[in-house]
Amino acid sequence: MINKLIENIKKTNAPIVVGLDPMLSYVPEQVVKQAFAELGETLEGVAEAVWQFNKEIIDKTYDLIPAVKPQIAMYEQFGIPGLEAFKKTVDYCKEKGLVVIGDIKRGDIGSTSAAYAAGHLGRVQAGSKSFVPFGEDFVTVNPYMGSDCVKPFIDVCKQEKKGLFILVKTSNPSSGEFQDRLVDGRPLYELVGEKVQEWGDACMGGEYSYIGAVVGATYPEQGKQLRKLMPKAYILVPGYGAQGGKGKDLAHFFNEDGLGAIVNSSRGIIAAYKQEKYGKYGPENFGEASRAAVEDMIADIRGVL
Amino acid sequence: MINKLIENIKKTNAPIVVGLDPMLSYVPEQVVKQAFAELGETLEGVAEAVWQFNKEIIDKTYDLIPAVKPQIAMYEQFGIPGLEAFKKTVDYCKEKGLVVIGDIKRGDIGSTSAAYAAGHLGRVQAGSKSFVPFGEDFVTVNPYMGSDCVKPFIDVCKQEKKGLFILVKTSNPSSGEFQDRLVDGRPLYELVGEKVQEWGDACMGGEYSYIGAVVGATYPEQGKQLRKLMPKAYILVPGYGAQGGKGKDLAHFFNEDGLGAIVNSSRGIIAAYKQEKYGKYGPENFGEASRAAVEDMIADIRGVL
Numbered sequence: 001m002i003n004k005l006i007e008n009i010k011k012t013n014a015p016i017v018v019g020l021d022p023m024l025s026y027v028p029e030q031v032v033k034q035a036f037a038e039l040g041e042t043l044e045g046v047a048e049a050v051w052q053f054n055k056e057i058i059d060k061t062y063d064l065i066p067a068v069k070p071q072i073a074m075y076e077q078f079g080i081p082g083l084e085a086f087k088k089t090v091d092y093c094k095e096k097g098l099v100v101i102g103d104i105k106r107g108d109i110g111s112t113s114a115a116y117a118a119g120h121l122g123r124v125q126a127g128s129k130s131f132v133p134f135g136e137d138f139v140t141v142n143p144y145m146g147s148d149c150v151k152p153f154i155d156v157c158k159q160e161k162k163g164l165f166i167l168v169k170t171s172n173p174s175s176g177e178f179q180d181r182l183v184d185g186r187p188l189y190e191l192v193g194e195k196v197q198e199w200g201d202a203c204m205g206g207e208y209s210y211i212g213a214v215v216g217a218t219y220p221e222q223g224k225q226l227r228k229l230m231p232k233a234y235i236l237v238p239g240y241g242a243q244g245g246k247g248k249d250l251a252h253f254f255n256e257d258g259l260g261a262i263v264n265s266s267r268g269i270i271a272a273y274k275q276e277k278y279g280k281y282g283p284e285n286f287g288e289a290s291r292a293a294v295e296d297m298i299a300d301i302r303g304v305l
Numbered sequence: 306m307i308n309k310l311i312e313n314i315k316k317t318n319a320p321i322v323v324g325l326d327p328m329l330s331y332v333p334e335q336v337v338k339q340a341f342a343e344l345g346e347t348l349e350g351v352a353e354a355v356w357q358f359n360k361e362i363i364d365k366t367y368d369l370i371p372a373v374k375p376q377i378a379m380y381e382q383f384g385i386p387g388l389e390a391f392k393k394t395v396d397y398c399k400e401k402g403l404v405v406i407g408d409i410k411r412g413d414i415g416s417t418s419a420a421y422a423a424g425h426l427g428r429v430q431a432g433s434k435s436f437v438p439f440g441e442d443f444v445t446v447n448p449y450m451g452s453d454c455v456k457p458f459i460d461v462c463k464q465e466k467k468g469l470f471i472l473v474k475t476s477n478p479s480s481g482e483f484q485d486r487l488v489d490g491r492p493l494y495e496l497v498g499e500k501v502q503e504w505g506d507a508c509m510g511g512e513y514s515y516i517g518a519v520v521g522a523t524y525p526e527q528g529k530q531l532r533k534l535m536p537k538a539y540i541l542v543p544g545y546g547a548q549g550g551k552g553k554d555l556a557h558f559f560n561e562d563g564l565g566a567i568v569n570s571s572r573g574i575i576a577a578y579k580q581e582k583y584g585k586y587g588p589e590n591f592g593e594a595s596r597a598a599v600e601d602m603i604a605d606i607r608g609v610l
Contacts, residue, residue, distance in 0.1 A: 023416070024430075032432075041432030073417045077424035079438030080392060084385055107447065108410055109477040109548075111328070112378045119382035125329075127337075127346030133384030142412065144449040144472060146479030167449060172414040174451030178497065181488040188483065188493070195482070243414075 001137045001163045002205035002212075002234060005099045006259060008066030014298045015259070015305075017101060017236070018061060018290075019266025020054050020089060021071035026271040027053040028283035047081035050074075053286075054089045057270055058096060060287035061294050067099040069236075069264050090135055101236065102136030105167065107149045114152035121153070121162040138163040140214060140236070143192055147199075154199060154211065163210035163234075166199075168192045168226060171216025171239030189222065190229060197230045208234050208260065215253065217245025217263065224252035227260070235261040240297075241268030247300035258305045269293045306442045306468045307510035307517075307539060310404045311564060313371030319603045320564070320610075322406060322541070323366060323595075324571025325359050325394060326376035331576040332358040333588035352386035355379075358591075359394045362575055363401060365592035366599050372404040374541075374569050395441055406541065407441030410472065412454045419457035426458070426467040443468040445519060445541070448497055452504075459504060459516065468515035468539075471504075473497045473531060476521025476544030494527065495534060502535045513539050513565065520558065522550025522568065529557035532565070540566040545602075546573030552605035563610050574598045 009015050024032070027049050035049035058068070070093075075086035093100045106116040118124050119133045141153050141164050153164055169179055169189040179189040193213060200209030212234035215223050219239075227235065235253050239245040240263050253261035272278045272293035273286040281289035314320050329337070332354050340354035363373070375398075380391035398405050411421040423429050424438045446458050446469050458469055474484055474494040484494040498518060505514030517539035520528050524544075532540065542558050544550040545568045558566040577583045577598035578591040586594035 021417070023420075036432055041434045043429075043431060043436050043438065046429070046431045071413075071417055073411070073413060073420040073424070077420040077429055077438060079424065079429075079436070080385060080389055082424070082438070083388055087385060105411070105413055105447075106378070108376075108378060109475065109543075112326070112376055115328075115378040115382040119378070119384065119387075124348075124351070124382055124384075126348060126351045127341055129346045131348050131384070133348065133382060133387070142410075142447050142449055144447055144483060145475050145477055146482035146484070148477050148479040170414065170450050172450055172453050174453040177451035177500070178449060178493065179451070181493065181496065183486040183488060183493075188486065188488075191486065192483065 001099065001161055002208050002210040005067060005234070005262070006208065008099055009259065009262065012064060012066050013302070014065055015262050016065060016294070016297055016301060017067040017069045017262050017264045018057070018065055018269050018294065019069045019071060019264045020057070020270065021074045021266040022050045022053050022270060023074065024049070026267070028273070028286050030284065043078050043081040046078050047085040050078070050082070051085040051088050055092060056287040057290045058093060060291045062096040062098055064291070064294050064298065065098065067101055067262065068093050069101040069103050071103040071266070087134060094135070099138070100136045101138040101140070101165065102134065104139050105142045106139065107142035107145055109145065110148045110152055113149050117153045117156035122156040122160050138165060140165045140167065142167050143195070147195070150199060154203060157203065157210055163212060165212040165214050165236040166192070166196050168196060168213040169215045169219055169222050171218045171243055171245070175216065190225070193226045193229045196233055200230070200233050204232065208232055212236060214238065217249055218243055220249035220252060227252055227255070231255065237261055237263045241265040247304050250301060251304045254305060263301055265297055269297065306404065306466050307513050307515040310372060310539070310567070311513065313404055314564065314567065317369060317371050318607070319370055320567050321370060321602055321606060322372040322374045322567050322569045323362070323370055323574050323599065324374045324376060324569045325362070325575065326379045326571040327355045327358055327575060328379065329354070331572070333578070333591050335589065348383050348386040351383050352390040355383070355387070356390040356393050360397060361592040362595045363398060365596045367401040367403055369596070369599050369603065370403065372406055372567065373398050374406040374408050376408040376571070392439060395439060399440070404443070405441045406443040406445070406470065407439065409444050410447045411444065412447035412450055414450065415453045415457055418454050422458045422461035427461040427465050443470060445470045445472065447472050448500070452500070455504060459508060462508065462515055468517060470517040470519050470541040471497070471501050473501060473518040474520045474524055474527045476523045476548055476550070480521065494531070498531045498534045501538055505535070505538050509537065513537055517541055519543065522554055523548055525554035525557060532557055532560070536560065542566055542568045546570040552609050555606060556609045559610060568606055570602055574602065
């Protein structure tokens with residue numbers, strides 16, 4: 001799957017990923033109204049609004065981008081109907097040829113991580129039949145519990161040709177509270193980065209490993225350092241745009257081949273129509289606004305490479 | 306909710322929690338057959354088997370225990386139908402007066418943690434109506450991303466009178482890989498424990514805080530140390546039984562008032578009928594076997610206090 005991701009990136013010449021993290025407040029009123037008219041003011045109604053919103057954005061941007069990153073929390077908050085909208089979104093993006101990174105940040109003791117891995121990246125058995133419960137291509141994993149929390153995910157990736165992005169240095173303001181603490185004079189995130197490199201070494205797709213890392217755009221210096229530490233890991237870079245990361249901060253997340261990183265923007269793309277810059281589109285053409293925002297983001301990042 | 310948990314513990318004189326983590330291999334053949342006869346070899350069929358299995362165990366044990374801890378991964382692996390079984394399980398346990406600890410180990414940047422918190426502990430709006438998507442009483446949280454990942458959960462706990470158990474020192478073999486690394490001469494888990502104490506100080510139910518910690522039974526020395534560091538935090542102790550933790554290891558997780566900790570057993574209770582010790586019940590009476598295992602666990606732990 002890392003090879004397909006790289007192929008998609010080369011084809012689009014766009015190392016970006018659109019974060020499908022639909023807060024209900026991003027969904028234009030006409031979309032919500034229509035969904036409530038059909039399904040009432042219910043969780044089903046909200047989930048339908050979210051799904052219709054996603055579908056329009058995917059339809060208007062899929063030819064420009066290599067991948068999407070739905071944030072499962074934004075669906076899970078609406079219970080079962082929300083998770084149905086997540087699944088529909090994953091399936092639809094795959095139909096469109098996009099690589100789907102499930103931003104699930106799971107991680108637990110061995111047998112439990114194995115269950116998450118089967119559910120999100122693999123298959124489960126029901127008697128003699130096998131099913132693909134969620135079917136993402138990559139997922140994000142939280143490493144706090146150590147190797148035996150990560151390994152079951154790696155095992156499923158090997159079998160199913162999928163991939164991981166492991167949290168190393170996250171984009172949020174308080175990420176340093178534990179991640180930056182010095183262990184033998186080196187920040188914890190470096191130790192995690194070393195482990196990612198070690199795990200990834202045994203999991204090469206072609207030029208790159210299918211065990212990648214998450215490093216926030218908001219920490220460019222750390223990104224530079226981690227790039228060197230994990231030369232073969234793909235880096236998923238959140239925090240661009242709305243969280244404060246800028247194009248010029250991103251250069252060092254990439255390798256000299258122009259590959260090795262993929263930059264996520266969520267709000268900046270999916271709620272573009274709310275920005276003054278794209279205001280001319282209006283809420284009725286929110287998909288067109290997202291397309292324009294994708295084009296601008298691609299231009300910004302190409303300018304850096 | 307911490308007060309209700311303590312009340313339930315006093316009423317049953319049993320500081321234990323039953324982990325409802327149903328691997329399909331734990332579910333007796335007759336239960337699976339019945340579910341497949343009704344719903345086919347499908348995810349719906351598997352989910353029905355899991356739900357019927359849980360229901361029987363709850364029916365046979367609820368009067369002996371204060372709380373349950375469903376592990377969401379074991380449901381999520383079966384996709385949407387699995388998560389429906391999770392929700393049914395949560396609802397049924399609450400009807401029976403049990404406190405429900407959702408073992409979800411979530412955690413993300415602020416707005417995303419807020420979505421998880423709303424979905425699992427709080428409410429969400431759909432137009433003018435509000436809904437409780439999953440409705441657990443407590444959830445487990447992964448702190449790797451720092452304070453701004455934890456705070457949105459705390460906010461919802463305050464509003465809704467719910468609670469948290471934050472991962473401090475987990476029960477798995479490789480938990481030390483990052484958690485034990487020394488920061489200024491002290492292991493990382495101590496720093497996390499200090500944070501739990503700090504967050505919890507502002508969140509007192511009565512004698513105890515509703516911000517608790519997860520510390521594995523497999524690390525009794527660390528438990529002793531963390532007990533002192535977080536005197537007002539309830540400690541959720543996984544790893545008893547099947548993972549290797551024994552009753553005698555548990556004394557120091559408790560305070561002198563006999564409170565302050567709640568010990569989880571999953572496989573040891575729900576798959577008791579597979580153990581030689583409870584073999585006489587047979588798979589047809591798996592609920593009775595679980596009841597006997599609960600009684601033995603309670604006796605073991607009472608012997609320590």
